Every structure is written in structure tokens, then in C-alpha cells.
Amino acid sequence: xxxxxxxxxxxxxxxxxxxxxxxxxxxxxxxxxxxxxxxxxxxxxxxxxxxxxxxxxxxxxxxxxxxxxxxxxxxxxxxxxxxxxxxxxxxxxxxxxxxxxxxxxxxxxxxxxxxxxxxxxxxxxxxxxxxxxxxxxx
Numbered sequence: 421x422x423x424x425x426x427x428x429x430x431x432x433x434x435x436x437x438x439x440x441x442x443x444x445x446x447x448x449x450x451x452x453x454x455x456x457x458x459x460x461x462x463x464x465x466x467x468x469x470x471x472x473x474x475x476x477x478x479x480x481x482x483x484x485x486x487x488x489x490x491x492x493x494x495x496x497x498x499x500x501x502x503x504x505x506x507x508x509x510x511x512x513x514x515x516x517x518x519x520x521x522x523x524x525x526x527x528x529x530x531x532x533x534x535x536x537x538x539x540x541x542x543x544x545x546x547x548x549x550x551x552x553x554x555x556x557x558x
Contacts, residue, residue, distance in 0.1 A: 426465050432549025433474035434493060435532060435542035436507060439481045454489055454509035459502050461539035466497045469505055469541060476544065476556075477509045478532050486517040490558045505541070512557050526551045 436458045438445070448454050454477045460466045470493060477489035491509035498504045521527050531542045544552060 426468060426543050426545075428468065430545050431468070431473065432544045432546040432552075433476050433490075434469060435476045435478050435544060436505075436509070436540050437478045437480055437532065437536075437542055438488075440479060441481050445479065445482075448511065452511050454491070454507065454511060456494075456508070457504045457506055458540055460497055460505045460541050462499070462503050463539075465541050465543065466503055466505065469493050469497055471495055474549070475507050475509060475541075476552075477511070478542070479515065480532070480536060484515050484517060486515045486519075486521060487552075487556065488512060488515040490556055514557075516555050516557075521552070521555065524551055524555070 436454070438454070460469070473493045475491055475493050476487050477491070479485060479488045489509045489511040491507055493505060494508050495506040518533070521530070522533065527548060530544060530548060531538065
């Protein structure tokens, strides 16, 4: 499968992935919000991230794997030994499960399914976001 290049024109939303085996979901669930800062790879995608862009919150390695929230990027990536991006992500009352998403024609090829071990940020393109948005409680 060919890797698609993210461009500002093709971007539907960034995806921040969270593995609950390494990041405690409890405080986020209690607050109704994801953490404000996330580690991201030092790559061209991270350098494309900017304030106001949509971001989705994907929880992996969990029995209720799927999209747990949505929001926006609130700043540019901050370089360092571990690059960080600031976000404002509100959690949904109930996650949109991967099993439901896979049943939608055109969403079975989401990057979170094709390349689940890839570093943050992941992404969905405009066409995928248009199919995904009606499923999201936003």
C-alpha cells in the first residue's frame, strides 16, 4: 500500500493516539478532557500542525478502542528531545468504537487501522473525515 503524504489541502484532522498501557486514562476521563500536551514525532507532519486545526483522540490497546474525543490543535509543535504539541480535546460521553468505524465503507483504510504502531501524529484525510464526522458526537 502506498503511503499518502499529508498536505494542508488533504488534511481532514490530525489524530493523537493514546495507549492506556503507557498513559493513564483515569485522570482524563475524570476531567472529561485529554491531556493538553502530547508527544509527537520530529517529522514533516508535526511541522504542518498549527493552531485551529481539528484533532481527534484515538485510544488504542483498550477493549473500547476507538475515537474518544475531538478538539483542536492550540499551538505549534515545540522541539526538544521529545517534541510536544498542545491541544484542546474534549472527551465524548461514549467513544466511537473501532468496530463501528470499520463497518463504514471508506473508513476501513484509516491510518490508525493500517499502521497502528506509528508515532503521533496520525491523520485522516478530508474524504475520511467527511465519512467519520456524522459518527462523532461533536
